[in-house]
Amino acid sequence: MAQVKTAKFTIIKDHICKMIESGEWVQHSKVPSENVLAEQFSVSRMTARRALQELTEQGLLVRSQGAGTFVATFKSQSSLLEIRNIADEIHDRGHQHHALQLELISVDVNNELAILLGVKESEKVYYSEVLHFENNEPIQLEQRYVNSTLVPEYLQQNFAQITPHEYLSSEAPLTEATNEVEAILANSETCLQLNIESSTPCLQVKRRTWSSKGVVSLAILTAPGNKYRLGSHLTF
């Protein structure tokens, strides 16, 4: 049997996600208890518990001993750091944006990538490489791995016309994202693409994006440190 079995706790998680996504369970709805889920899905209480626990860690549910498990309040995290379309950002600065599509292919996943995207190692993953320009200067290299199950028609797009962010927003709306920001030296190929010296420090953002159905993409955004910065405004 080449088929990889889906874990039982995953099936329960998916079911709960679907109920929330479809709107059947709204904010503060009571979610079935561990015992009830265990019986419904014919699993042990520990397995039902794991599903609830993981969704709680992901922020979809809140739990209270004695009281029960409930659908969490959606935080519209007041755009402290929002994920914006780079084309919009550039236009808002009053500048011209254009993009070159350097790659758009299907690739095999390695172990790490499989874990980050939440796919099996046997699956294919789509990969795009887009270079963004601000007033004809290269400003950001966007390398993106995309979950082929969630976005099956990714390879048919033209990312000189529409940014991957725009396309993905329409196909699998963002529900969650993580960013990791580092200062790095780019490899020689990236330096050529960005038209910078090899000694120029770059800001690199590794961003994972989720829709309600799971991890949509892993984007690696590289920008010359002397032309690009990130900002945030926080209030308490």
Added chain:
Amino acid sequence: MAQVKTAKFTIIKDHICKMIESGEWVQHSKVPSENVLAEQFSVSRMTARRALQELTEQGLLVRSQGAGTFVATFKSQSSLLEIRNIADEIHDRGHQHHALQLELISVDVNNELAILLGVKESEKVYYSEVLHFENNEPIQLEQRYVNSTLVPEYLQQNFAQITPHEYLSSEAPLTEATNEVEAILANSETCLQLNIESSTPCLQVKRRTWSSKGVVSLAILTAPGNKYRLGSHLTF
């Protein structure tokens, strides 16, 4: 019995943290397996497993089926969404923090600084320079200009004992902050302080902080890009 019992998995987690913190288990060291820990602590395998699992989620360990559990490569990470005390961040990673106070003086303000701090050019401004260490490696240089009117006793502090963030939080609680993040090459003095090559890219955060009474400080935080990163987790 008023005593609250410490959970067994917490005891195991604490033990592992201590071994990492003390340096007995360095990066990539093999950590005892679930079975070994279960026997050592006289608990079931599931309980030992939980300790390893939670530390893995916290990023202290990495696990590989069939191969074992290992101490993770440590790359310090700060959140972009909250302003935290660096000493707390380091302790939460199970590491040791200490600090050197390199400067603590009164300085004249130049034009730009006066505008950023919202003070008149005739006023004095306090300046501190503190080098933060994680497990005896320099991890961040904190240069901070402080509004002398709002925090008159800043110069009387000892920032080897208490971080500027802690002191300022008690004197003039944060109500607002802005961050600007860049990738830069540090100047030669900073490179010496951080013990890095001049070609090492650094993450630099320029942070202005407000209390209810106005701008409290401008902090310039510089960290080696290969040891430090920023992170954020957004939900929509």
Added chain:
DNA sequence: AAGTGGTCTAGACCACTTG
């Protein structure tokens, strides 16, 4: 072949909240 982590079971006792 032996050891490792991943999943799962069918129980147990407990602290806590609710009607």
Added chain:
DNA sequence: AAGTGGTCTAGACCACTTG
């Protein structure tokens, strides 16, 4: 008093890595 989540046990089978 009944239901809920929190912790824990002593087993089981499996997929995977290593010597």
